[in-house]
Amino acid sequence: NAGVTQTPKFQVLKTGQSMTLQCAQDMNHEYMSWYRQDPGMGLRLIHYSVGAGITDQGEVPNGYNVSRSTTEDFPLRLLSAAPSQTSVYFCASSARGNEQFFGPGTRLTVL
Amino acid sequence: AQTVTQSQPEMSVQEAETVTLSCTYDTSESDYYLFWYKQPPSRQMILVIRQEAYKQQNATENRFSVNFQKAAKSFSLKISDSQLGDAAMYFCAYRSGNSNSGYALNFGKGTSLLVTP
Numbered sequence: 056n057a058g059v060t061q062t063p064k065f066q067v068l069k070t071g072q073s074m075t076l077q078c079a080q081d082m083n084h085e086y087m088s089w090y091r092q093d094p095g096m097g098l099r100l101i102h103y104s105v106g107a108g109i110t111d112q113g114e115v116p117n118g119y120n121v122s123r124s125t126t127e128d129f130p131l132r133l134l135s136a137a138p139s140q141t142s143v144y145f146c147a148s149s150a151r152g153n154e155q156f157f158g159p160g161t162r163l164t165v166l
Numbered sequence: 167a168q169t170v171t172q173s174q175p176e177m178s179v180q181e182a183e184t185v186t187l188s189c190t191y192d193t194s195e196s197d198y199y200l201f202w203y204k205q206p207p208s209r210q211m212i213l214v215i216r217q218e219a220y221k222q223q224n225a226t227e228n229r230f231s232v233n234f235q236k237a238a239k240s241f242s243l244k245i246s247d248s249q250l251g252d253a254a255m256y257f258c259a260y261r262s263g264n265s266n267s268g269y270a271l272n273f274g275k276g277t278s279l280l281v282t283p
Contacts, residue, residue: 088270095175097257097275098211103268113270143209149269154201155261157211 056081061146061158068136068165076131076161078146084156086149087129091115091142092160098145104129136165168193168260172274179248180282186233187243187277189258197263200234200241201271205255214256217241219263245279253281 062077080087085106090098090113100113102121110121118140120132129148133140143162147155169192179185191200202214217225217234225232229246245252255278259271 086265086269088268090271090273095275097172097273098271099273100270103270105265105268111268145211147211147271151265152263152269154213154216155269155271160209 058082059146059148059156059158061144061161063161064159065162066164068133068163070137070165072136073132073134074136076133076144076146076163078129078131078158079127080129080148080156081127082148082150082156083126084148084150085126086151086155087123088113088147088155089119089121089129089131090145090147091140092145093142101131101144133163136163138165141165168195168198168262168272170258170260170272170274172258172277174277175275176278176280178280178282179245179252181248181250183248184244184246185248185279187245187256187258187279189241189243189274191239191241191258191260191272193239193260195262195264199261199263200232201259201261202230202232202243203257203259203273204252205257205276206253211257215243248281250281250283253279255279 088103089101104123146158149155204212258274
């Protein structure tokens with residue numbers, strides 16, 4: 056099993072550009088989440104999904120969209136990147152009641 | 167909303183000594199789980215230990231143990247016989263037992279642990 060994979064590992068954008076951070080898991084997990092990590096802030100929840108076709112907002116959803124068309128994939132979209140979205144992004148997945156497995160993270164810089 | 171507080175931004179310990187990292191949380195739920203995650207410079211999130219709220223017994227994993235005080239809403243991590251490889255950022259995290267939460271985690275801001283020879 057590859058576990059949770061994220062692409063790309065690094066990305067630099069200009070303000071106003073759009074992009075999609077990819078997340079995939081091969082463990083057939085129902086639950087998936089996106090977090091962002093900023094210095095001194097810990098990890099904060101952006102969006103989460105409780106199954107294919109079902110998503111909901113977390114603590115810091117503004118500026119981000121998600122969809123979950125399959126169990127395996129949970130992409131995070133930035134429609135118009137802003138410097139405030141410079142961060143490290145983590146995707147995670149879990150089965151019901153079990154621990155979350157994290158991807159390796161994507162470091163995003165918005166100039 | 168549940169909040170998790172780690173009051174120690176940085177801690178230092180000598181190799182082979184014991185260190186305790188503090189965490190408090192606030193919740194009105196009765197069904198929840200608590201976790202400690204380790205994040206080394208590689209930034210990979212590694213689960214260290216978990217505690218189910220309904221269990222009175224404190225969780226232990228080799229050199230890592232917790233002191234879970236449910237009434238005080240306190241969840242500290244004790245690292246015994248500290249090793250250089252323990253140097254990392256440590257995060258305390260809360261998870262609701264309600265599946266509608268997506269089993270997503272609420273994290274504290276982290277404690278940076280330095281291990282000196």
